[in-house]
Amino acid sequence: MRVVLVAVISLDGCLTRHHDEGASWASAADKQHFASALADADVYLMGSTTYTEARDNIRKRLDSGHRRIIITRTPEKYEHDTVRGQLEFTSDTPHQIADRMRADGHRRCAVLGGGEIYNLFLGSGVVYEMQLTLEPRVFGDGKRLAGASTAIDPKLSLTKVDHLSDDTLLLTYRRSE
Amino acid sequence: MRVVLVAVISLDGCLTRHHDEGASWASAADKQHFASALADADVYLMGSTTYTEARDNIRKRLDSGHRRIIITRTPEKYEHDTVRGQLEFTSDTPHQIADRMRADGHRRCAVLGGGEIYNLFLGSGVVYEMQLTLEPRVFGDGKRLAGASTAIDPKLSLTKVDHLSDDTLLLTYRRSE
Numbered sequence: 001m002r003v004v005l006v007a008v009i010s011l012d013g014c015l016t017r018h019h020d021e022g023a024s025w026a027s028a029a030d031k032q033h034f035a036s037a038l039a040d041a042d043v044y045l046m047g048s049t050t051y052t053e054a055r056d057n058i059r060k061r062l063d064s065g066h067r068r069i070i071i072t073r074t075p076e077k078y079e080h081d082t083v084r085g086q087l088e089f090t091s092d093t094p095h096q097i098a099d100r101m102r103a104d105g106h107r108r109c110a111v112l113g114g115g116e117i118y119n120l121f122l123g124s125g126v127v128y129e130m131q132l133t134l135e136p137r138v139f140g141d142g143k144r145l146a147g148a149s150t151a152i153d154p155k156l157s158l159t160k161v162d163h164l165s166d167d168t169l170l171l172t173y174r175r176s177e
Numbered sequence: 178m179r180v181v182l183v184a185v186i187s188l189d190g191c192l193t194r195h196h197d198e199g200a201s202w203a204s205a206a207d208k209q210h211f212a213s214a215l216a217d218a219d220v221y222l223m224g225s226t227t228y229t230e231a232r233d234n235i236r237k238r239l240d241s242g243h244r245r246i247i248i249t250r251t252p253e254k255y256e257h258d259t260v261r262g263q264l265e266f267t268s269d270t271p272h273q274i275a276d277r278m279r280a281d282g283h284r285r286c287a288v289l290g291g292g293e294i295y296n297l298f299l300g301s302g303v304v305y306e307m308q309l310t311l312e313p314r315v316f317g318d319g320k321r322l323a324g325a326s327t328a329i330d331p332k333l334s335l336t337k338v339d340h341l342s343d344d345t346l347l348l349t350y351r352r353s354e
Contacts, residue, residue, distance in 0.1 A: 009188075009189075009190070010190070011186075011190065011307075011309060011322065011333075011348075011350070012186075012190035012321060012322035012323045012324075013186070013187070013188065013189035013190025013191070013321070013322070014190065017330065018328040018330075119317045122315050122317075123317070130188075132188060134311075134348075136333040136334060136335050136350055137330060137333070138299050138322070138323050138329060138330070138331060138333070139323070139328060139329065139330060140296045140299075140300070140323040140324070140325055140327055140328050140329040141325075141326070141327070141328040142328075144189060144190070144321075145188065145189040145190070145315070146189045146315050146316070146317040147189075147317070148317055148318075149318070150317055150318070151195040151316060151317050151318040151319075152315060152316065152317040153194065153195075153314060153315070153316060154315060156188075156313040156314070156315070156344075157313060157343070157344055158313050158343065158344045158345075158346070161338060161346065166334070166335065167333075167334055167335045168335075169335070169338065169348075171188075171311075171346075173188070173313055
């Protein structure tokens with residue numbers, strides 16, 4: 001069972017363009033890659049802010065065959081949204097979640113953000129691979145890839161450099177032991 | 178006359194590792210690249226914080242044949258440090274500085290930071306090329322590549338991807354018209 005972090009960022013590590021919500025600023029090439037990264041995984045992990053932003057889309061596609069785990073400090077607030085096996089809410093740690101997904105027979109969990117969740121998972125050491133789309137943009141201001149109050153410094157190795165288009169790179173990093 | 182931005186960043190766009198000063202966290206491969214980028218330029222542009230951090234080293238090498246322009250809101254505070262043609266302080270805009278360097282017959286100005294100065298130059302449109310060293314690190318916390326209160330979004334094209342080592346990339350972007 002592998003935990004894979006998937007993100008699109010600007011050159012200055014922004015997830016969002018200034019204070020705009022979401023990643024609609026990303027290129028068509030990244031959107032295509034993101035769809036294929038979603039298809040490759042059987043579990044999606046995300047924070048409650050990301051969930052709230054994408055809630056309508058997520059709830060329309062609950063029967064896609066994927067399990068969605070939403071990480072929140074207050075899972076009880078989302079009791080009415082819960083659909084066992086499809087949409088679940090938890091305050092468990094990354095290790096507890098990864099162990100549970102492994103025990104339940106899942107193969108591949110995609111961590112989808114936002115910044116606090118990326119920070120939490122990278123800091124915990126459960127991330128096997130990072131798939132970073134690097135767009136040719138610099139925003140100066142916006143939500144940050146691993147933006148949280150926790151300073152981290154995981155050990156990573158570059159394993160692959162792909163061109164999604166002339167200007168957009170897909171960089172793959174693995175945790176190095 | 179070309180203005181080239183030179184920087185080393187983590188995957189989340191940090192210039193510094195957490196609250197540590199400077200870029201001593203960068204790889205040996207980047208340090209070698211940085212030395213050659215410095216040798217290629219005849220003018221160095223930086224902000225007063227970067228100058229203050231590197232002051233002793235800079236003042237030891239004043240006769241290296243390079244001109245250093247330090248950007249500050251209070252040039253008068255640095256009157257005693259000034260050595261005409263080698264170390265100068267100004268509150269001019271990027272355009273004014275670039276025009277002056279062109280008029281003085283210089284060929285290549287390297288913008289060396291920090292975040293506020295990178296933001297200022299990228300926002301102004303005078304940057305011809307960006308040379309970004311991308312290290313396989315994620316810090317979560319630290320000074321940001323273009324960290325300032327000004328939201329920017331310059332048009333850039335990826336022109337080159339070089340491997341400085343197995344894990345360290347040198348990415349070159351040009352302003353696209």
